[in-house]
Amino acid sequence: MYQPVIAASLEDLASKFGLHTDIFIAHSIAFIILVAVVVYFGIKPIMQQLEERRARIQEGEEMHARSQKELQEVKATGEQILADAHAAGKQEIEQARQNAAKLQAELSDKASAEARAIIDNAKQQAEMDTQREKDALKNEFARLVAQATSKVTGKVLSEADHRAINAEAINQL
Numbered sequence: 001m002y003q004p005v006i007a008a009s010l011e012d013l014a015s016k017f018g019l020h021t022d023i024f025i026a027h028s029i030a031f032i033i034l035v036a037v038v039v040y041f042g043i044k045p046i047m048q049q050l051e052e053r054r055a056r057i058q059e060g061e062e063m064h065a066r067s068q069k070e071l072q073e074v075k076a077t078g079e080q081i082l083a084d085a086h087a088a089g090k091q092e093i094e095q096a097r098q099n100a101a102k103l104q105a106e107l108s109d110k111a112s113a114e115a116r117a118i119i120d121n122a123k124q125q126a127e128m129d130t131q132r133e134k135d136a137l138k139n140e141f142a143r144l145v146a147q148a149t150s151k152v153t154g155k156v157l158s159e160a161d162h163r164a165i166n167a168e169a170i171n172q173l
Contacts, residue, residue, distance in 0.1 A: 146165045
């Protein structure tokens with residue numbers, strides 16, 4: 001029912017617009033060939049290049065991700081090495097402090113012992129000097145007593161008299 005109307009209207013339409021079937025078919029075939037040539041020689045190589053570029057970009061992103069992961073691992077390893085070195089350094093410093101404290105205590109003890117020895121030696125030396133001075137003082141006192149006695153008595157004392165007077169004066173002191 002509607003087919004003859006459509007067919008008639010198509011023919012009217014074709015004649016109105018100057019549509020010629022053989023030219024239309026020839027142009028359609030040329031257009032199809034042109035599209036095929038453009039797709040085959042233009043779009044396919046461009047699409048292939050775009051696909052290769054996408055693959056390179058994807059590979060670059062994967063490489064970047066691997067590099068980031070390796071960088072994080074290297075950073076973690078470096079931080080661990082630094083932490084280990086820091087701990088070892090602290091331990092060595094503590095050991096050095098302990099050794100220094102031991103050495104200081106030993107040197108302090110040694111210095112105290114040497115100081116005590118010096119003080120003891122000085123005391124002995126002072127006692128010996130005091131004893132010598134006492135002996136010299138006694139001898140000087142005995143000599144003065146003998147001299148005073150000889151002047152008081154007016155007699156020249158012999159060596160034996162000197163000794164006897166000195167011994168008696170020393171005994172009384």
